[in-house]
Amino acid sequence: MSELGTALLIGTAIVVVVGVVPLLVSLCWPNHLPPDQRAAAITESLQVKGLDEDMQTHYWPAGWPHDAPERRLSIPEAHQAVQRHRSCEAADCPRKAAALRVLVQSGRVVLDPRRGY
Known part of the structure; x- marks a missing residue:
């Protein structure tokens, strides 16, 4: 492989790592919502899964x-x-x-x- 081919391969790998990986992380990261929307999202997720009853205060x-x-x-x-x-x-x-x-x-x-x- 020539030096130009190696440089292109390394450049492409850098672009993928720098561009795609942070995008995927930001989509999967649990704190991607603003703080005022996180609690509502968690509550909705628990209700969908049928787990919201476990969060009631009478279980504390x-x-x-x-x-x-x-x-x-x-x-x-x-x-x-x-x-x-x-x-x-x-x-x-x-x-x-x-x-x-x-x-x-x-x-x-x-x-x-x-x-x-």
Whole structure:
């Protein structure tokens, strides 16, 4: 192969790599949408696949974060919240306070009156 043929082959390879590969990557890359359209695209994709139900908030773990729960905790959730928040003071952690209330009202826990909960 002559030097001219080699140069043409190398030039063609460079054009393909520099021109076509970035185009393919941009089409396949997940962030090709503007940020304000990504969430809608993901939601639509999940709905098409029938997976959107997995994103509902009632599947999120109990005890996260320290905020007060939006509804009354069940007894198992209250036990879990107290365990997860064992290092928190009930006066400083609304979730632990709500969990203790459930456990006290259900008779599962008797608080020590000397501790001043």
